[in-house]
Amino acid sequence: MRMLRIVGFFFALLLVLSSCDDGLLDIQNPNQQTSESFWSTGDQALQGVNAAYEPLTYDGMYNRMVHAAQDIRSDEAVADSPFPPYSNADEFATPATDLMATLIWDQTYQGVYYSNQVITNVPDIDMDEELKSRILGEARFLRSHYYFKLVKLFRNVPLITEEVTDPSNVARPQAAPDSVWAQIIRDLEFAQDNLPETYDADVGRATWGSATAYLGKAHLFNENWEQADAEFEKIINSGLYNLVDNPRWNGDLQHENNAESIWEIQFTTEVGGNDVGFGGVPAPNWGEVQWRSITFSPVGYGFADVEPTQSLYDDFQNEETVNGEDDPRLGATMFYNQPGETIYGDNFQEVYADQINAGQNPIFWRKYQSDTGSGEPDTGSGLNIRAMRYADVLLMYAETRNEIGDQVTAAQYIQQVRDRANLPDRESEFAALSQEEMRDRIAQERKLELAGEGKRFDDIRRWGWLDDPDKMQQLIENDPGFEGYIDGREYLPIPQGELDTNPAAEQNPGY
Secondary structure: OOOOOOOOHHHHOOOOOEOOOOOOOOEOOOOOOOHHHHOOOHHHHHHHHHHHHHHHHOHHHHHOHHHHHHHOOOOOEEEOOOOHHHHHHHOOOOOOOOHHHHHHHHHHHHHHHHHHHHHHHHHHOOOOHHHHHHHHHHHHHHHHHHHHHHHHHOOOOEOOOOOOOOOOOOOOOEOOHHHHHHHHHHHHHHHHHHOOOOOOOOOOOOOHHHHHHHHHHHHHHOOOHHHHHHHHHHHHHHOOOOOOOOHHHHOOOOOOOOOOEEEEEOOEOOOOOOOOOOOOOOOOOOOEOEOHHHHOOOOOOOOOOEEEOHHHHHHHHOOOOOOOOOOHHHHHHEEOOOOOOEEOOEEHHHHOHHHHHOOOOOOEEOOOOOOOOOOOOOOOEOOOEEEEEHHHHHHHHHHHHHHHOOHHHHHHHHHHHHHHOOOOOOHHHHHOOOHHHHHHHHHHHHHHHOOOOOOHHHHHHHOOHHHOHHHHHHHHHHOHHHHHOOOOOOOOOOOHHHHHHOOOOOOOOOO
16 A cells, blocks of 8 residues: 555535525435545445545654654754744643644644544445455554554543534543543454454555554553563564664665554655645645655755754663674664765765864754755655564563563563664573562663664653653753753643643643
C-alpha cells in the first residue's frame, strides 16, 4: 500500500438536505453521495477504511507534530527553534492555544471519526465476510492507535466509539483514562483476531503483528506485566520478524518495510505535492510526504528546529564495540564529527569547520534523514516512519521479564539487541542484576536503541521519573528544559478550541 488515499471526503460528511416550506417537495441531489447511500458495497467499505489511515500522515500526526511532542519533551532532543510550539514544548510551557496541541487533538480525532464510520456501517454491508472481518479489524486497530496517542499525550479525552451524526451534539465529557485504555485493549484484541499476518500487496496495512505488539504495549503501559509478557512472547515465537543487520536500515529510505518493521507509516514523494498545509486542513497540493525530516534536519539543510542533546551523544560514547569502535547506532542516529563523515554528500568537517574549530561538538539527527547526497534540504520527505519495530518488542519483553522476576531471560533479550550493534557480551553480568538495577539497564538500552523514535518521554513518564527527585535531577542535567516541568505537564493541555466548543470539557491539571 503506497498510500491509502482518500477516495473522497464525501463519505465523512453528514447528509445534507434541501427543504422548502409550505409543503413543497423536499429536493435531494441524486448525484450527491450521502452517508446512507455510500456504505453499500465491499469497495466502499475498503475506501472507508483507507480514509481511516489517512490522518496518520497529517501534520498533527506522524507528518511532524507527534514527533515534536514526544521527542522534544524527552532528554534526548532539544528545540533550537524560534517556532513557539517547539520552544514551548522543550520547556514544558505549552499553552492551551498552542498549534501543536491543537493539530494533534483535531487530526487524531479525525482518525477516530473515520474509524468509527467503518466500525458502524460496514457490518451491515452485504459483502465477502472474510474481507469484512479484515476491514473491521483494520478499523479497530486504527481507532486503538489514535486513542493510544490521545490518552498518552492528553490523558483526559472524550471516548467516542460511535459514528457522530448530529453535529449539534458537542457536549462530550472526558472519560476516565482507565476506560480509554480498556477500549484500546478491546479494539486490539478484536484486531488481533481478525487481521492477517501478511498481505500479498498493500504494504502498510495493519497486521496481526502490529495488533499484537500494540496490545502488549497497552498492557505494559498499564503495568499488566503478565498480559504484556504473553503478547510479546507471541511476537517472538511467531518467527515473522527479526533484527536487520544494520541499525541504520531502521531509519533510512533504502530499507523501508524491512524484516524488523512491525508497524510502519507510509510516506512517498510520488503522490501529490510537498506542502502539508497548516491549521488542520491539507493544502491543495498536499501529497503523502512528511516534514519530520526537514524539522529535525541538520543546520543548513532544513529548518533545524530539533537537535539531539549532548547527553545522548555522550551516552553512546560510554561503550565501544568489541572492535573498539563507536557504537554503530550513534552513526545511525546522528551526524557527528567522525573520520570520513559526510552529510548530504558534503564533507561534515568542512561544512561545520567554524563550530569544530571553536571547540564545539556539532551533532544533528541522521535517523529519518534521507541523506541522498544531493546537498538539498530534505523538504517533503518520502521516508517512512517506523512506529513499531522488533527491537522495541524485544526490549519491552525484557522489561516484562524483569518485572515478573526473571532477570536471566531479560538479560538474554537485552544482549540480543546489543549483539546487532556488536557490543560486548554482558549477558551474565546483566543476569546478576537486581530488579531495580535491571530497570536502569533497560532504560539505558532503550534510550540508545530507540533514540529519536518518540519512545523516551513515554518511558520517562510511565517509569515515574518525573516524581523521583534523583531521576529528575538526572533529567535536568541531561536537558535543562526539564527545569520548566511542573506537576501535571507530563500531559499536553486540552486545546482551547475544545474548551470553547465542548461545554463538558475541563482543562488538565497544571495548566
